[in-house]
Amino acid sequence: MTTRKGLVILVAFLLATSMVFASGQQEGDGAQEVKTIRVSHTLAPESHYHQGLLKWKELVEERTDGSVMIEVYHSAQLGSERDVVEGVSLGTIEATLSSTGPLPNFTNAFMVFDLPFIVQDRQKAYEWMDGSNGQEILASLEGSGIKGLGIWENGFRNLTNSRRFVDSPDDMDGLKIRLMENPIHVATFETLGARAVPMPFGELFTALQQGTVDGQENPLVIIETSNFYEVQDYLSLTGHFYSPAVLLINLDFWNNTLNAEEREIVSQAEAEARTWQRNFSIQGEQALRTALREQGMEIAEVDPAEWFAAVQPVYAQFADQVDQDMVESFVAAQQ
Secondary structure (H helix, E strand, C coil): CHHHHHHHHHHHHHHHHHHHHHHHHHCCCCCCCCEEEEEECCCCCCCHHHHHHHHHHHHHHHHCCCCEEEEEECCCCCCCHHHHHHHHHHCCCCEEEEECCCHHHCCHHHHHHHCCCCCCCHHHHHHHHHCHHHHHHHHCCHHHCEEEEEEECCCEEEEEECCCCCCCHHHHCCCEEEECCCHHHHHHHHHCCCEEEECCHHHHHHHHHHCCCCEEEECHHHHHHCCHHHCCCEEEEEEEEECCEEEEEEHHHHHHHCCHHHHHHHHHHHHHHHHHHHHHHHHHHHHHHHHHHHCCCEEEECCHHHHHHHCHHHHHHCCCCCCHHHHHHHHHHCC
16 A cells, blocks of 8 residues: 555656646746747748748747747648638637638628729739728628738739630630639639639649649739649630738637737738738749740730620629728729
């Protein structure tokens, strides 16, 4: 009995000692608790998403002296955009950089960005998105347990396909085009005569390779870094949608895990990384056109006015779902 009792006391002592040591690692001896933000996106490591997030990581970790660490997961390692946005809402992952494609499933406020050809002046659009209107749109996510930190660059979306040269809306007839799961995007391509096929981005390359779909639409940087030129012969510089990316973080994590000083640092770093990421994207666009042409893609320049006229029914179709005051404000800001 004495031996058994002594063993129990020894085990209890060792457990207590290990707990004290672990606590000291976090709070004692000048050490600090480390808070980790896992941030997911669906693109390749070379993409503007990933490079911008690495900049955010660098700034946050340096300015918090490592009390806040950021782990960046690329290439849909943690799931599709919609899955990860839902994960951020539920708190199963801390953050994501997502296109606006899946966000109308959480709030209609982002639908203003989905209207075809609504962005005519990118720099003026940035000012509007970074101002009070953009903040109002971001705040609409809070009811879903998500805080929008900022609106980043995705870029103008352009069309690729493997069947034919496309420079007129009439050339779209019958093409099977993969789209994001977004009602305005689907309606736009159906209005143009295409067959819209929504699917997760992670499935897209295989679908193009196997001919499940004829084409897809994405910014040039995604077309290049995803190697779509290997399975697509034609690129049309339609610029039909300007779909920004949005940096999202779980609201409870933001309010209750990060302290006030850390929130300020994370916010300031986000604003700097956002500007850096936008510049990185713009500077690379001309080089991307050249690179895609060198990879063998035939490139069509299109008349935006002709395409804009062809999609006017979409504006009427969604007039009761998209905040018309926001639409008018966004258009006016670019005049």
